[in-house]
Amino acid sequence: MNEVSAMLYIAGGLMLGLGALGAAVGVGVLSSKVLEGAARQPELVPMLTSKFFMFMGIVDAVPMIAVGMGLYVLFGVA
Amino acid sequence: MSVETLTTSEYIKHHLTNLTYGQIDGHWGFAHTAEQASSMGFWSINVDSMFWSLATVLIFFFVFRVAGKKATTGVPTGFQNFIEMVIEFVDNSVRDSFNYQNKLVAPMALSIFVWIFLMNFMDLIPIDWLPQIAALSVEAMGGDPHSAFFKVVPSTDPNITFGMAISIFILILYYSIKHKGLGGFLSELAFHPFGKWGLPANLLLEGVSLIAKPISLALRLFGNMYAGEIIFILIATMYSAHIGFGIFGGILQVVWALFHVLIITLQAYIFMVLTIVYMDMAHQKDH
Numbered sequence: 001m002n003e004v005s006a007m008l009y010i011a012g013g014l015m016l017g018l019g020a021l022g023a024a025v026g027v028g029v030l031s032s033k034v035l036e037g038a039a040r041q042p043e044l045v046p047m048l049t050s051k052f053f054m055f056m057g058i059v060d061a062v063p064m065i066a067v068g069m070g071l072y073v074l075f076g077v078a
Numbered sequence: 079m080s081v082e083t084l085t086t087s088e089y090i091k092h093h094l095t096n097l098t099y100g101q102i103d104g105h106w107g108f109a110h111t112a113e114q115a116s117s118m119g120f121w122s123i124n125v126d127s128m129f130w131s132l133a134t135v136l137i138f139f140f141v142f143r144v145a146g147k148k149a150t151t152g153v154p155t156g157f158q159n160f161i162e163m164v165i166e167f168v169d170n171s172v173r174d175s176f177n178y179q180n181k182l183v184a185p186m187a188l189s190i191f192v193w194i195f196l197m198n199f200m201d202l203i204p205i206d207w208l209p210q211i212a213a214l215s216v217e218a219m220g221g222d223p224h225s226a227f228f229k230v231v232p233s234t235d236p237n238i239t240f241g242m243a244i245s246i247f248i249l250i251l252y253y254s255i256k257h258k259g260l261g262g263f264l265s266e267l268a269f270h271p272f273g274k275w276g277l278p279a280n281l282l283l284e285g286v287s288l289i290a291k292p293i294s295l296a297l298r299l300f301g302n303m304y305a306g307e308i309i310f311i312l313i314a315t316m317y318s319a320h321i322g323f324g325i326f327g328g329i330l331q332v333v334w335a336l337f338h339v340l341i342i343t344l345q346a347y348i349f350m351v352l353t354i355v356y357m358d359m360a361h362q363k364d365h
Binding site: 054 | 304
C-alpha cells in the first residue's frame with residue numbers, strides 16, 4: 001500500500017467517524033426534545049412524529065453526505 | 079459465472095461502476111473497464127441509470143393511470159384506496175407548507191415523492207439479481223460478461239440526483255423572478271440580512287444559501303442511497319466466505335432491508351417537503 005492510498009483510507013475513516021459523531025449528537029438532542037414535548041403534550045404526538053422524521057432527515061443530511069463521500073473514497077478511489 | 083472469479087474489492091468495484099456509453103479512442107461504444115468509463119469525460123451517458131429511472135417513471139405513470147381509469151365515486155377498495163392515500167398524503171403536505179396559488183406544485187410533489195420512492199426501492203431488490211440477468215443476457219448475445227456493469231439504483235448515481243435538484247433550482251429561480259421581479263429577487267439577494275451597507279456580506283450569505291439548496295438536496299439523497307447500497311454490497315460479500323457467514327449475512331441483509339424501507343421513504347418525503355418549502359420561499363413577496 002503506497003502513501004496516497006493510506007492517506008485516502010485515513011481520510012475515509014475520519015469522514016465516517018466524525019460524521020457518525022455529529023449525527024449521533026444531533027439526533028440524540030432532537031429525539032430527547034421530542035420525547036420531552038410528547039410527555040408534556042401527548043395530544044401533539046402525531047404532529048411531533050412527522051416533524052421529527054423530517055428534521056431527523058435534515059439533521060442527518062450532512063453526516064450522511066460525509067458517510068457517502070467517505071465510502072466513495074474508501075471503495076471508489078482508494 | 080463472472081462474479082465467482084472476482085476478489086472482494088473487484089466485486090465491490092464492479093457493483094459501483096455504471097454501464098457507460100460514450101467515446102473510446104474516437105469511436106462510440108460501451109466502456110469495458112472502469113478506467114475507460116472515467117476517461118470518457120463529459121459526453122458519455124450512464125445507460126443503466128437512465129434505463130431504470132425511465133422504467134420506474136413508466137411504472138409510476140402506468141400504476142396511477144390504471145387507478146385513475148378505474149376510479150369510482152363509491153367506497154374505494156384495495157388498490158384505489160392505496161393510491162388515494164398516497165395522493166391525500168402529498169396533498170396534505172402541500173397544503174401545510176405551500177400558501178400560494180400554483181397548479182404545478184402539488185402534481186410535481188406527487189411525481190417527486192413516488193418517483194424517488196420507486197428509484198430508491200430498486201435498492202431493496204437483492205443486489206445481484208438484475209446485474210446477473212444483465213451479465214447472462216450479454217453472454218447470450220456473445221459479449222464479455224465481465225464488462226457488463228449494471229448499477230440498478232438510479233439514485234445512487236449523482237448525475238440523476240443532481241439532475242433532479244438542478245431542475246428544481248431552475249424552477250426556484252423562475253418563480254422567484256416571476257413573482258418578485260428581477261429587481262425584487264436581486265434586492266433580496268443584495269439587501270436582505272444587514273441592509274444596504276452590508277451588501278458584500280449579504281451577497282455572500284444569500285448566495286451561499288441559494289447555491290446550498292440544490293447541492294444539499296442532491297447530495298442528501300445521493301449520500302443516503304450510496305451508503306445504503308454499499309452496506310448491501312458489503313453484506314453480499316459475506317455470502318462467498320463460509321456457510322456460517324452466509325447465514326449471518328442473510329439475517330443481516332433482511333434486517334438492513336427492513337431498516338432501509340424507512341430510509342428510502344424518508345428520503346423521498348424529505349426531498350418532496352423541501353421542494354415544496356423552496357417553492358413557497360420563491361413565491362414569498364416580502365420578508
